[in-house]
Amino acid sequence: SQQGEEDPQALSIQEGENATMNCSYKTSINNLQWYRQNSGRGLVHLILIRSNEREKHSGRLRVTLDTSKKSSSLLITASRAADTASYFCATGNQAGTALIFGKGTTLSVSS
């Protein structure tokens, strides 16, 4: 069963603008991860935030986690055309054996 669910499903912005994507999940987690997938390719790990962390930064990425609301957000600042991709959040499955992924947010950044 799906654990994480991203919102919005699609997002179109201009270069230089910020992009915010949200993820909601259902059960308790140890950590939450964000991945990027360029069209037709594999996923690339972006950032991991642990359940006892509230915010984490990596370059132009900022991730927040609210365990009371079971939600996370990914902010990409000063977007570039190269940021065009699908973004997925992932959490551990109930058995703790693997990650499960949401349907992703498709981000389009136009120049």
Next chain:
Amino acid sequence: EADIYQTPRYLVIGTGKKITLECSQTMGHDKMYWYQQDPGMELHLIHYSYGVNSTEKGDLSSESTVSRIRTEHFPLTLESARPSHTSQYLCASIGQGRGGYTFGSGTRLTVV
């Protein structure tokens, strides 16, 4: 992206054929995974392995099988391909203490 390699990148085959999708990683990772992903959709876990001679089925029922005879190699086999198997297959791995999965570039399979 890759220290994990998937071949072939694209494959078109006829119904009823037996195929093996290859996945190899050079990082010495114990844990490896196969996911299936339809275009624009979420990933579904179909198989995983925690080490040599260890394989388990994932959350999504699949008619494929896997083997793990060597740490670096985790091939996926379809004994008799059907059009419903048309999808992208993604292989991933993770080592001890690593934060995230490393994914291969995927195999896009079309069964006609």
